[in-house]
Amino acid sequence: MPLRYLNLYGSRGIKIVSGEGQYVWDSNGNKYLDCHTGHGVAFLGHRNPKIVNALKEQLDVLITLSTSYESDLRDEAIKALERVVPSKYSYAYVLNSGSECVDFTLKVARKVSKKSKFVSFINSFHGRTFGAISVTWNPKYREPFKPLIGDVEFLKYNDVSSLEKGITDNVAAVIVEPVQGEGGVNPATHEFMKALRQITYERGVLLIVDEIQTGCGRTGSVWASDIFGVYGDIMLTGKALGGGFPVSVALISEEIGDLVGEGDHGSTFGANPLSLAAIKAGVDVITSDDVAGRTREAGKLIMHELSNAIGNSKMVRELRGLGLMVGAELRFDPKNVIECLQRNGILALKAGTTVVRLLPPYLINKDDITRLVSVMSRCLDEEFIRRTNVRAA
Numbered sequence: 001m002p003l004r005y006l007n008l009y010g011s012r013g014i015k016i017v018s019g020e021g022q023y024v025w026d027s028n029g030n031k032y033l034d035c036h037t038g039h040g041v042a043f044l045g046h047r048n049p050k051i052v053n054a055l056k057e058q059l060d061v062l063i064t065l066s067t068s069y070e071s072d073l074r075d076e077a078i079k080a081l082e083r084v085v086p087s088k089y090s091y092a093y094v095l096n097s098g099s100e101c102v103d104f105t106l107k108v109a110r111k112v113s114k115k116s117k118f119v120s121f122i123n124s125f126h127g128r129t130f131g132a133i134s135v136t137w138n139p140k141y142r143e144p145f146k147p148l149i150g151d152v153e154f155l156k157y158n159d160v161s162s163l164e165k166g167i168t169d170n171v172a173a174v175i176v177e178p179v180q181g182e183g184g185v186n187p188a189t190h191e192f193m194k195a196l197r198q199i200t201y202e203r204g205v206l207l208i209v210d211e212i213q214t215g216c217g218r219t220g221s222v223w224a225s226d227i228f229g230v231y232g233d234i235m236l237t238g239k240a241l242g243g244g245f246p247v248s249v250a251l252i253s254e255e256i257g258d259l260v261g262e263g264d265h266g267s268t269f270g271a272n273p274l275s276l277a278a279i280k281a282g283v284d285v286i287t288s289d290d291v292a293g294r295t296r297e298a299g300k301l302i303m304h305e306l307s308n309a310i311g312n313s314k315m316v317r318e319l320r321g322l323g324l325m326v327g328a329e330l331r332f333d334p335k336n337v338i339e340c341l342q343r344n345g346i347l348a349l350k351a352g353t354t355v356v357r358l359l360p361p362y363l364i365n366k367d368d369i370t371r372l373v374s375v376m377s378r379c380l381d382e383e384f385i386r387r388t389n390v391r392a393a
């Protein structure tokens, strides 16, 4: 029997062979504006030169090293993070993927609090490992794999009254995305985030802010937490940080980090020299290229142009987002529209059940945005005609 790749994502039917900046190319030479970016990874651009050079240089020096050994590179990567991470956090722990980082911090929360219950939110997404699916809302991701890690309650997002009732003092931690990505591009309200911090604080419950998708400038601020002025006891980042190199980081407050010790977690590949080089270079890009500022401007322009072009369309329920996390909620499954975008040179992805999600690199420019908006308009028109014909037939 030939060995086949077990693909657990639906196929997009094209072969992508190269990428640069905000674009990728397929095997037929077609160019795409990449608003999929590997589920939001290539936000700092495909093959960002600073990150590519850092990785190339590191390849010639050292590829693997246990964190049992001292390392100047590790010190430098942590120093780099210190430049951008809110001062609330005193420890950084480096892992390889977002889900792994979520699992690690759920373990930390249980150990430190000596409690077992977790609170998460309806439409949340935190990854696919056992811990991560346990606090991920979509039953499709959870049901076939039960029993999960135990007592988890899902509260209504952006509903302050549900926080009052659901966050009791027997909860170990609450995990929240400041903008729900996969669940539908739903930004939190300021009122909700402030109340969440206040209630968790008063009831001695830890707050884990999952910035795996929102972090590194994507919302128009280096961290969405800065927009809300709300910080957790733990903050998670991943996706964009390594420019495509798999890396995630848990940032932990002094009081919590002091209670975690040798043997509480480990990862063979965690904090390997290549990932540290990628982190250092990623932070350099974020700070030296005003990634957050450029994202803010580009995000405003996309939202303005999309509102003008499709905001009043009967096919569109709502346009929403923050920075370059943009969602167009349609009144139906967006599958055909996403396929039409792809045929016309734009890669996008689905969120929730009805949302076209756009996660472009911060490098997206005015011309890209003009093209994106005009293709989106055209695809909605095409879908309108298709639906009208289906109804008439």
Ligand SMILES: Cc1ncc(COP(=O)(O)O)c(C=O)c1O
Binding pocket: 039, 097, 098, 099, 100, 102, 125, 126, 127, 128, 177, 181, 182, 210, 211, 212, 213, 214, 238, 239
């Ligand atoms: C908010 C959030 N948390 C966690 C994850 C899981 O990250 P990974 O796929 O790297 O395990 C994701 C991935 O989409 C995410 O969006």
